[in-house]
Every structure is written in structure tokens, then in C-alpha cells.
Amino acid sequence: MERAGLPVVHMCTITPVSLTVGANRIIPTVAIPHPLGNPNLTKEDEYTLRRKLVEKALKALETEVDGQKIFE
Known part of the structure; x- marks a missing residue:
């Protein structure tokens, strides 16, 4: 979606998974x-x-x- 010009946020509890799948904007959440x-x-x-x-x-x-960023 990012390549199509639509910004996306991935909200998750396990941020290394987000990094592995290539999410650009990552928001850590509460618990699994x-x-x-x-x-x-x-x-x-x-x-x-x-x-x-x-x-x-x-x-x-x-x-x-530009690349991946975790928003703490």
C-alpha cells in the first residue's frame, strides 16, 4: 500500500515481527x-x-x- 502512495500504520505488540515483514510505521501496543x-x-x-x-x-x-520507524 505504501508503494501505491497510501501511508499505513502497523499496530502490534511484537515489533520485531513488524520489522521483519517490512512495515514502515510501527506503533507498539499493550499486550498480546x-x-x-x-x-x-x-x-x-x-x-x-x-x-x-x-x-x-x-x-x-x-x-x-524513509525506511522503518517505531513510534514509541
Whole structure:
């Protein structure tokens, strides 16, 4: 998709896998069983966590990259 001009973000818990498959924009997530959340958090805290991850992904989409980059 990147070669076609569509920026892509790969959100995952195991970033070495993203690097191996050649993802350009990589966002580390929470945990393998719950990559985009944490069931131990309150509803409000979980919403905040998810919102931060989505905001980070949107920022990564806006960022020009040359090669692979992990957005911490």
C-alpha cells in the first residue's frame, strides 16, 4: 500500500515481527491478548489508553518516513 502512495500504520505488540515483514510505521501496543486495550483498567482509563494509541497512529500517518520507524 505504501508503494501505491497510501501511508499505513502497523499496530502490534511484537515489533520485531513488524520489522521483519517490512512495515514502515510501527506503533507498539499493550499486550498480546489485548493489543489495543487493558481489561484491568476502568472504562474511562481504557478509553484514554485507546485514544492515545489512535492519536499516535494518526500522527505516524502524517509523518514522512524513509525506511522503518517505531513510534514509541
